[in-house]
Amino acid sequence: MQALDALPPLRDVIAEHGLRATKALGQNFLLDLNLTRKIARAAGPLEGVHILEVGPGPGGLTRALLLEGAASVTAIEKDARCLEALAQVAQASDGRLTVIEGDALQFDHRELMAGRDGPKRICANLPYNVATPLLTNWLGSEPWPAWFDRMVLMFQREVGERIVAQPGDDAYGRLGVLTGWRTHARIVFDVPPQAFSPPPKVISSVVQLVPKEVQHPCDLKALETVTRAAFGQRRKMLRQSLKPLFADPKAVLDEVGIAETARAETVDIAGFAALARAQQASA
Template sequence: MSSLDGLPPLRDVIARHELAAKKALGQNFLLDLNLTQKVARASGPLEGVTVIEIGPGPGGLTRALLALGASKVVAIERDPRCLPALAEIADHYPGKLEVIEGDALAFDYYSVQATDTGPLRIVANLPYNVGTQLLVNWLTGPIWPPFYESLTLMFQREVALRIVAEPDGDAYGRLGVLAGWRTDARIAFDIPPQAFTPPPKVTSSVVHLVPRPHPIPCDGDALARVTQAAFGQRRKMLRQSLKPLGGEALLAKAEIEPTRRAETLSVEEFCRLARLL
């Protein structure tokens, strides 16, 4: 991409700013610029789109998003060491990159205004240590349809499989229910460990999630409580795992057999239980 955007190679940027990835921040930098463009393209055409990026690091994906035509990128970065490198990108794309130093878990996403009333998307190589919680927050918010048009996010492949899982599968759990409730989710492609610095021990996957305009009516907090209880003891029958929430009495109201296990329930059945809480 250095020939595409005229900026230095990412390895040079990392060396010049001494940006060794920090395990404590869940950092694994994606240096293959062909892959950063592939991640950016997985969200769809970017012309007229405002993108929120979490954990941009040295800015490889940031550069791809801007080079491929995003109207604006709002990058939330917790590591102050990365700010000078991101400032260089902002200088290269005047008025198109806003860098916010802060914690993505505490950020008010509804404060971001899309450029020219265009769509707003989230595209990110999420830090491993907060990625799942961020997704749960975005899926269970009280306002729906949400502030974003789509989510294009990178996770460890094991997590990605849980997000797109269907009932009766080993990977089906809380994430599969929450994602299936409010979005259509699919795995776009995988990325091998050697594409990152430092290389993680596992393969990564890019997941694309599009909000359903009319999901099953349900309270997100209640659904989170039901799924957490049910899958917290997934090998036990529901009458036991849901005992703190009402057990057999709750299941009887929902017309669900108490001897079933959590992985056999559909998203609709979990929503029925949540509505009864």
């Protein structure tokens, strides 16, 4: 059996299998093994840890996770063209790699990772076109705290900034509220376009998200409803943007201690949680 560190360079693997990243699948292959090891270390230490990876492509990050000592990696890949390349990694992994063909959005990831003893984490260079839906699905995991103890994910820099944004930041919006409500999130480092094949037109960011106990309890769906209304018309004062949800938005805002002239981008997570509780009570 070929050892992981004896596998051919990723460029050779891509050439051997005729792989080419496709825009339709949001693919950009990460070829620098030093960089993939850096991403894996951001998710570590990995001894005894079971990893869920989405969109492994030819397996660059997959290799790194295994080399860094992950107990197992479960990789979901939609592109059938990549399966032979991933099979090579699986053969060198001593049974630690499981490759599942399919659309990651169609799987119950908690169920997929059930039965593995030890911490579970998500680490992925996410396909750009499904990155945000996947993240919101993971943030919406019930019950909470989640089945995973950490996520280390790569996004376009613009999305990464939205994830970690705070009230008053230009990038602060629905995603920042949901992320901040359920996790401690930070950008670990940026990745330049030339690290990928083909190079994207934007800088990418590796983001670490660690689940936390919810400090401001409210119903998830109510929070989504309130933030959708508030940020859907973010330049309007909340007394206007919340009219579809409340018969008397001014009274609700007074009750939760938010100025009626406030706009969505100035309201913190505690304020949105209070509005979500009010929305659920009035529904």
